Amino acid sequence: MTPDFSQLLARLIDTGFEFVIVRGYAAVAHGSAQVTRDIDICAVLTSENVETLRKALAPWRPKHRLTPQRLSFVDVPSVGTREENLYLETDVGVVDILSSILGVGDFERLKSRAEKLEIEGRVHWLISLEDLIVAKEALGREKDLLTAKELRAIAAKRNQS
Amino acid sequence: MTSSNPLEIAAQAGIDLDLLDTNLALSVAERWRQHDAALAFILKLEAAKRDHDARLQSATCQAH
Numbered sequence: 001m002t003p004d005f006s007q008l009l010a011r012l013i014d015t016g017f018e019f020v021i022v023r024g025y026a027a028v029a030h031g032s033a034q035v036t037r038d039i040d041i042c043a044v045l046t047s048e049n050v051e052t053l054r055k056a057l058a059p060w061r062p063k064h065r066l067t068p069q070r071l072s073f074v075d076v077p078s079v080g081t082r083e084e085n086l087y088l089e090t091d092v093g094v095v096d097i098l099s100s101i102l103g104v105g106d107f108e109r110l111k112s113r114a115e116k117l118e119i120e121g122r123v124h125w126l127i128s129l130e131d132l133i134v135a136k137e138a139l140g141r142e143k144d145l146l147t148a149k150e151l152r153a154i155a156a157k158r159n160q161s
Numbered sequence: 162m163t164s165s166n167p168l169e170i171a172a173q174a175g176i177d178l179d180l181l182d183t184n185l186a187l188s189v190a191e192r193w194r195q196h197d198a199a200l201a202f203i204l205k206l207e208a209a210k211r212d213h214d215a216r217l218q219s220a221t222c223q224a225h
Contacts, residue, residue: 006197025193032181033181035196119189119190146174149171153167153178157181
């Protein structure tokens with residue numbers, strides 16, 4: 001599997017799936033020097049949105065990466081099901097879709113404070129630096145706390161300029 | 162006394178502040194491009210290491 005996160009994001013945006021980019025890839029966007037192996041997004045996973053997501057990802061053989069049998073997302077969950085979180089691996093990378101972010105809140109809360117970025121003609125919504133710091137500190141793991149320190153330094157540098 | 166300056170705290174934690182300056186001078190698209198290239202390289206290195214270890218193990222088994 002060769003990750004291609006930009007292609008993945010472009011496909012999701014082009015299909016009209018609404019989401020906010022969060023966690024590691026958002027940290028990179030804000031200037032973090034860390035490397036992440038997956039993309040995390042926050043979205044409302046209504047049954048309609050799950051179907052939109054399924055159609056968008058289908059060409060890349062999406063599978064539920066936390067199931068021992070690697071169940072196909074094309075078949076599971078059944079149509080009409082609402083989900084809280086989805087943890088998927090695809091031919092273009094791992095993507096986790098979360099309904100809410102610990103310490104911050106749900107999609108609506110995140111989107112209301114998110115940064116709007118236009119990249120190659122596509123609008124991307126990025127979790128705000130302040131919310132990302134709160135989220136990283138709420139996770140409390142050593143690696144997240146280190147990223148939070150890095151993000152606080154980025155915030156200080158932003159304020160200086 | 163512990164510092165409350167985020168830049169000092171980050172530096173003490175081992176974060177390279179010059180690297181942050183380099184990143185902040187880039188656009189978001191450029192940051193993602195550089196990140197993705199770094200990740201692709203890491204994955205290639207890991208694959209090469211796996212292949213190397215497998216060959217080494219195979220050669221060791223044949224020698225015995």
